[in-house]
Amino acid sequence: MTEHRLAALQRRLRAEDMPAIVVSNTSNLRYLTGFEGVIDDGINAACLVTQDAALFYTDHRYSDVAVAASEGTPWEIRVQRESLYVELCEDLKAMGVAVLALETSVPYGRFSFISEQFFGSVRVVDGWLDEIRQVKEEEEIVRIAEAAAVTDRAFEHIVAFVRPGQTERDIALELEFFMRRNGSDGIAFDCIVAGGPNSAHPHATVSDRVVGPGEFLKLDFGARVGGYCADMTRTLVIGTATDRHREIYGAVLAANEAGLAAVRAGVPAWEVHEVARAVLEERGLAAHFTHGLGHGVGLDVHERPTVSPKSHHTLLEHSVVTIEPGVYVEGFGGVRIEDLVVVEEGGYRLLSHSPKQLIEI
Ligand SMILES: [Mn+2]
Known part of the structure; x- marks a missing residue:
């Protein structure tokens, strides 16, 4: 009721x-x-x-x-x-x-x-x-968690599915079909599947470009359950990762972990952004992080609070937010690692459980 x-x-x-x-x-x-x-x-x-x-x-x-x-x-x-x-x-x-x-x-x-x-x-x-x-009720959190679980299963499926030679569109369709087949009513938003140079664009649109070795493959997608959205990003390497891939991936993962560690009820949202940005700054990559660290998720995939440098929102207990730092290098590629969490009194509860170590395919 x-x-x-x-x-x-x-x-x-x-x-x-x-x-x-x-x-x-x-x-x-x-x-x-x-x-x-x-x-x-x-x-x-x-x-x-x-x-x-x-x-x-x-x-x-x-x-x-x-x-x-x-x-x-x-x-x-x-x-x-x-x-x-x-x-x-x-x-x-x-x-x-x-x-x-x-x-x-x-x-x-x-x-x-x-x-x-x-x-x-x-x-x-x-x-x-x-x-x-902004402040979710328990039944809303349950639905978001279910959507996040379907999203995790889709990631596991797509890691086994992806092969060099497929197009971004092949992979996006497979993600969507899997989610809809496994409990997602529609999808939270159009899947982003971006390979190689396309991955350098934070919100690339899916193309017919063929995915090949030596490239990042960025996957940003989410299921929808009972009207509620999930939102997660993982980035894979097709073929064997180079030192450049590892450097960028490691920096984004460290920023993701630092951002998560800063999440707790009562913290100004801009501070959480700043904690993650500082990690990229130390590694000389902050100029390549060109968007806000995260956003609220619920019935809409983007809602209050905004987690960005200019945000005037505060993280409130039982808000659901994303933490999604990214590094985008024009002409080369980009990495984003995005998790969905429930804000709690002293920290957060993770809803995205997909692995975050670098995966080579
Ligand atoms: Mn997002």
Whole structure:
């Protein structure tokens, strides 16, 4: 049951003296209502939450399942007659709500439409749901851990599968198929499989390039279980590793371990980034580490907190974050080693259990 999530949002409304908020971001709808099997990426739906009411608007395609899912919850289902937001604005008027909060993620067209339809004033608020979502409940952590376990099994499978002569696309498809075949509903994001020079691009897109000896092969992928994502990166060497491969790999692994060791509840996220970056600095490789150390993971693969030099977030107990330092050498290749962890009071609990020693294939 997810009533406490709704209650947390209603507390925020009271604290901010805000009469109501419209939530239409799909992950936020899913989180807030807890409706299973109702909300998909194509849904036409919105939540209207006031300080003491919760209304879920959708159209007739979803009305039966929404009504069934809402049984025994505080949610009242409203089925669209002509236009969802016209009717929502009429309800606001009937309730006497004069100020309405919208999320920053609301598309501009919808923002304009609501602004025109709503007789009162509109205010955009930042991150209210993201803040609530940052601290995971036990059942959410269980799902993320399951997604991480499927991801680990996919890594074990792909290490046995990969051969020189395959293309990045062959390997990415195999990863995706394995995960979906073994309990992943869809995947958390498009698998990144990047060989040789392509591995020097942090978020390379999968190509038809053939993987060959003497190259790094970077694999960044994640399963999704019960709506919750996993995210892990491992980097292999095809053929025999050279001293250059070992130097870069060893530096990234040391940065990954230092970053993990800095994780605990209450630490500013930027400090954890800095600890890992300092390890690469000592080895003269910090200039090749060009992104943040990590990010929160949950219903979305990238969510609060941001673990980067400019982050103002703090690691909170029961947040789930990645620790993923990387070194990218243009024209040669790149290494990233990414683990998923639960932040705990005095440290962390590792959810990614795939081996991290250098693997040569
Ligand atoms: Mn990641």
